[in-house]
Amino acid sequence: MALPTLIKRAFTFSLVYFSLFVASDSTQEVDALLRWKSSLQNDQNPSPLTSWSVSDHENVTKSPCSWSGISCNNAGSVIGINLTGASNLKGTLDEFSFSSFPHLTYLNLSINHLLGTIPPHIGNLSNLKYLDLSTNQLSGEIPREISLLTHLEVMRLVKNHLDGSIPREVGQITSLNELLLFNNHLNGSIPEEIGYLTSLFNLDLSKNHLSGSIPASIGNLSNLEFLYLGNNMFFGSIPGEIGNLKSLSRLKLRKNDLSGSLPSSIANLTNLKFLNLRINHLSGSIPEEIGKLKSLRLMRLSENQLTGGLPPCIGNISNLQKLSLGYNNISGSIPHEIGNLKSLRSTRLGFNQLTGSVPPSLGNLSDLKFLYLHQNQLSGFIPQEIGNLVKLTKLQLYVNHFSGNFSHNICQGGLLEYFSVRDNHFKGQILKTLKNCTRLYRVHLERNQFTGNITEEFGFYTNLSLLDISHNKFYGQISSNFGKCPQLGTLNISRNDISGIIPPEIGNAIQLHHLDLSSNHLLGLES
Ligand SMILES: *[C@@H]1O[C@H](CO)[C@@H](O)[C@H](O)[C@H]1NC(C)=O
Ligand SMILES: *[C@@H]1O[C@H](CO)[C@@H](O)[C@H](O)[C@H]1NC(C)=O
Ligand SMILES: *[C@@H]1O[C@H](CO)[C@@H](O)[C@H](O)[C@H]1NC(C)=O
Ligand SMILES: *[C@@H]1O[C@H](CO)[C@@H](O)[C@H](O)[C@H]1NC(C)=O
Ligand SMILES: *[C@@H]1O[C@H](CO)[C@@H](O)[C@H](O)[C@H]1NC(C)=O
Ligand SMILES: *[C@@H]1O[C@H](CO)[C@@H](O)[C@H](O)[C@H]1NC(C)=O
Ligand SMILES: *[C@@H]1O[C@H](CO)[C@@H](O)[C@H](O)[C@H]1NC(C)=O
């Protein structure tokens, strides 16, 4: 009799003890959540956290598991807090009792109005895997205690006002696979210890005030697919170890102060799709090995100090869609192999020292929309094959030494909008050529030897906003068609052989604010 009672008592006791334990665990969580709630500004109607409350009759079993944004495990412990976006929370994390949530694995407070600092106590969330505090107004430094979150896989603190430097202790969170800190005011350099984060596949530190050189240890991150360090103040050269990042798909280092030459090891990045190094001080030549980047779709190296020639093996990058090499000192000729790049949509080679002529193979690039060859020392005739580029919308050939007739069927596709061939030695009846380009909106023909009767050859251009045909040999009379260009703002026909009267219809071009008709033979105008 006594024995069973004892067993029964013991059993009851352990049940009571168990439920007391559960109750006190969730009581602690409830209290912590309510305390934090009461610290938040409560000026919204309806309050986003109305479900966060306990009525008196719930006092034994009070549990936050049904509250909005809260998720629990089977034992009733809070494992997820997801109050992103719509919650519109205003306040700080100062009253958030991190140590009350020993089971929390997911904390997402992104897209709110949280102010103040990230408290060091955040390190008490010892089971946290996902931390997202992005898009708030958090300031101050990233606490080094964040390194206590040794199970963290995702850390996103993007779009805040965080300053100070990236704590080197971050290197201890070896479970991290995503570290996103972009759009903050972080300064100092990338800690060498970043090289310990060998599970990282996404590292985005762009748009901060980071400086120093890119640590060689970054080459240890063999799982990295995305490396974004753009819009900072990094200097020194790009470490050759970057070639070890075999999984890298996107590399963006644009807008920094990087110098030195492109490491040839970059050729080992055979999975690279996007390479953006524009606006730095990179020098030296484009390495031959670049042709091995078979997966590359975008290559932006513009606004650097690159010299040397365009390697012919560039024609091996068969998936390339965008090639931007403008504003460098690249010399030599355009290799005819460029015609192999069948996917190319944009070719920007302006502001370089290119010489020689345009290879006819360019006409094979049937998807090309933008062709920029301006401000070089290119010469010779433009090949007829350019007429095959039926998707062309912008053609910039200005300031070169091109010559010959420009009578190509450039309007076959009818998509041409921007056409600038100014400051060359072109001849021929260009206006006749352009007559079918009905979408033209900016046209620069000035300072060539073009000719033709503008009365007959000027077409209808409803979008035309700028036309400069000055310093040529056009003749005839100003067509009344000029009045049918409702967007025309700038018209310069000075220094030609145009005669006759100024048609009154020109007054219909109501946007016109810059008109230069000087140095012609117009009646009623001093020339
Ligand atoms: C809640 O607590 C009060 C006293 O604190 C008690 O009188 C009441 O019975 C409790 N309610 C429930 C449902 O247990
Ligand atoms: C978090 O909450 C948002 C908005 O309420 C919801 O769209 C999203 O699916 C939730 N995410 C998770 C992981 O619960
Ligand atoms: C947090 O929520 C935002 C918005 O709903 C979402 O885009 C983001 O992926 C979430 N973060 C994590 C780590 O799940
Ligand atoms: C929480 O974190 C702070 C700062 O790291 C530490 O001092 C404190 O002891 C921790 N509290 C608990 C209950 O773990
Ligand atoms: C970083 O910024 C803080 C203030 O925001 C400043 O005190 C510190 O000196 C800066 N450190 C570096 C390395 O520029
Ligand atoms: C990381 O890279 C550096 C320099 O490349 C090397 O010396 C170091 O041994 C590497 N560390 C780890 C943990 O792989
Ligand atoms: C590319 O990688 C291979 C093997 O990982 C290595 O032997 C070679 O030196 C690397 N090439 C360059 C140019 O760094």
Ligand SMILES: *[C@@H]1O[C@H](CO)[C@@H](O)[C@H](O)[C@H]1NC(C)=O
């Ligand atoms: C190109 O070279 C010229 C002279 O060699 C130099 O004056 C100019 O600054 C260089 N341009 C760039 C972008 O490096």
Ligand SMILES: *[C@@H]1O[C@H](CO)[C@@H](O)[C@H](O)[C@H]1NC(C)=O
């Ligand atoms: C790359 O291009 C060069 C020159 O155009 C050519 O000789 C070579 O065979 C190509 N290599 C590969 C791997 O396609």
Ligand SMILES: *[C@@H]1O[C@H](CO)[C@@H](O)[C@H](O)[C@H]1NC(C)=O
């Ligand atoms: C590319 O263009 C050249 C020159 O116009 C031409 O001879 C060649 O057949 C073209 N190749 C392809 C594959 O279209």
Ligand SMILES: *[C@@H]1O[C@H](CO)[C@@H](O)[C@H](O)[C@H]1NC(C)=O
């Ligand atoms: C302009 O288009 C018409 C009709 O589509 C065509 O017959 C003519 O050859 C074209 N002219 C030029 C110069 O492209």
Ligand SMILES: *[C@@H]1O[C@H](CO)[C@@H](O)[C@H](O)[C@H]1NC(C)=O
């Ligand atoms: C230009 O063309 C118009 C219309 O066809 C014609 O009347 C005029 O004589 C031509 N002007 C010259 C100088 O050929």
